[in-house]
Amino acid sequence: MNEKVLKPFNQALSGEINIPGDKSISHRAVIFGSLAQGTTKVTHFLDGEDCMRTVNAFREMGVTIQEDGESLVIESNGISALSEPKQPLNFGNSGTTTRLMLGILSGLPFFTTVFGDDSLSRRPMNRVVNPLRQMGANIDGRNSGNLLPLSVKGSKLKCIDYTLPVKSAQVKSAILLAGLLAEGETRVTEQTPTRNHTENMLKAFGADITSDGYTTVITGKNQLKATNVHVPGDISSAAFFLVAGAIVPGSKLRLKNTGLNETRNGIIEVLQKMGANIAIENERTVSGELIGDIQISYHSLKGITIEGEIIPRLIDEIPVIALLASQAEGTTIIKDAEELRVKETDRITAVCDVLNTLGANITPTEDGMVIEGKTKLNGGSISSYDDHRIAMMGAIASLITADDVIIDDISCISISYPDFFKDLKSLK
Ligand code: S3P
Numbered sequence: 132m133n134e135k136v137l138k139p140f141n142q143a144l145s146g147e148i149n150i151p152g153d154k155s156i157s158h159r160a161v162i163f164g165s166l167a168q169g170t171t172k173v174t175h176f177l178d179g180e181d182c183m184r185t186v187n188a189f190r191e192m193g194v195t196i197q198e199d200g201e202s203l204v205i206e207s208n209g210i211s212a213l214s215e216p217k218q219p220l221n222f223g224n225s226g227t228t229t230r231l232m233l234g235i236l237s238g239l240p241f242f243t244t245v246f247g248d249d250s251l252s253r254r255p256m257n258r259v260v261n262p263l264r265q266m267g268a269n270i271d272g273r274n275s276g277n278l279l280p281l282s283v284k285g286s287k288l289k290c291i292d293y294t295l296p297v298k299s300a301q302v303k304s305a306i307l308l309a310g311l312l313a314e315g316e317t318r319v320t321e322q323t324p325t326r327n328h329t330e331n332m333l334k335a336f337g338a339d340i341t342s343d344g345y346t347t348v349i350t351g352k353n354q355l356k357a358t359n360v361h362v363p364g365d366i367s368s369a370a371f372f373l374v375a376g377a378i379v380p381g382s383k384l385r386l387k388n389t390g391l392n393e394t395r396n397g398i399i400e401v402l403q404k405m406g407a408n409i410a411i412e413n414e415r416t417v418s419g420e421l422i423g424d425i426q427i428s429y430h431s432l433k434g435i436t437i438e439g440e441i442i443p444r445l446i447d448e449i450p451v452i453a454l455l456a457s458q459a460e461g462t463t464i465i466k467d468a469e470e471l472r473v474k475e476t477d478r479i480t481a482v483c484d485v486l487n488t489l490g491a492n493i494t495p496t497e498d499g500m501v502i503e504g505k506t507k508l509n510g511g512s513i514s515s516y517d518d519h520r521i522a523m524m525g526a527i528a529s530l531i532t533a534d535d536v537i538i539d540d541i542s543c544i545s546i547s548y549p550d551f552f553k554d555l556k557s558l559k
Pocket of ligand 1: 155156
């Protein structure tokens with residue numbers, strides 16, 4: 132246990148942060164670099180624990196991956212050169228590693244066992260196992276293959292035409308990766324668009340893939356070609372400081388080189404609708420992804436309703452958006468976010484418990500929550516639920532509490548943002 136006592140701050144924050152690399156894009160850069168033939172250099176890579184699980188999985192399969200500060204150099208002889216891992220693969224806390232790797236391992240000619248920590252071992256895998264089995268995958272494990280540990284005996288895969296029953300980029304990506312290894316044309320359709328980094332990066336690595344934003348079609352058996360990837364700053368990490376800038380009176384922050392991909396930018400729309408003082412500068416496209424600098428300063432806020440197609444575009448930001456809403460005048464309603472129940476923890480329960488302990492007024496619902504603002508936050512002892520985004524949300528809350536905030540265990544923050552407290556300190 133790594134407890135942290137945060138003294139109330141209650142002063143304006145100012146300064147700028149170069150936002151660390153995007154977690155989703157870092158995973159994908161390692162995956163595609165390892166599947167491609169040649170040398171791939173990844174710059175501004177996020178060396179958080181989750182992404183290192185993906186790196187280590189490919190090292191176990193014979194790929195040479197060297198770390199050099201914020202860069203990775205991946206040397207691979209392509210998909211056919213990957214070899215059977217000698218030991219079970221430990222995916223730790225990483226849902227992205229697990230679900231995307233299941234898509235790949237299903238089509239590789241060897242046997243693998245994968246396992247993870249307590250949180251990952253509770254998360255549903257049938258959302259990927261079911262479509263992969265329809266493609267001919269041989270996957271088994273606890274609860275009929277729904278829960279880790281799982282074993283995969285690679286087989287010849289056939290293509291599929293699949294409509295996603297859940298709003299999940301991980302499921303979409305697992306099927307597209309299996310489709311890359313399968314014979315023929317695989318189609319994945321989603322009713323509500325989710326993050327499209329897999330589609331963008333597959334294109335950059337030379338795959339035969341097209342997408343209209345709802346249906347993506349990939350033709351299998353294509354060898355990928357190595358290319359360099361620059362990883363944008365993670366908007367999900369920037370979100371903590373966007374909210375800090377919006378709720379701490381007098382603050383003015385600049386979050387540099389942040390990813391602004393339209394499938395991820397829901398938090399910016401929410402801040403604008405709530406009346407925040409936010410501006411985007413220096414917009415440009417790097418490695419196929421839109422990035423820019425975000426300027427945010429304190430302003431009074433009003434409650435809004437957050438529902439429908441925007442939910443997948445801000446799903447990971449909802450814990451810190453709940454904190455934001457607790458400082459907005461009026462009612463904020465979050466709906467259609469039932470996916471929060473199966474994240475690193477049940478984030479509806481965790482957010483309501485943590486913020487209500489600190490003095491907020493939030494009522495959980497089946498698929499979201501109702502937040503009454505604006506409330507004064509007192510302080511108190513909270514649990515991180517061993518969930519990085521809950522721990523960071525608690526730390527940001529302490530910037531406006533009257534008393535200390537004591538978080539039981541902050542070690543989980545290294546999953547996605549190892550330098551979080553260093554960056555926070557730089558703004559004080
Ligand atoms: C991710 C997709 C989302 C997100 C997760 C990362 C990805 O999960 O919550 O943090 O990299 O594809 P789901 O696909 O389960 O919605």
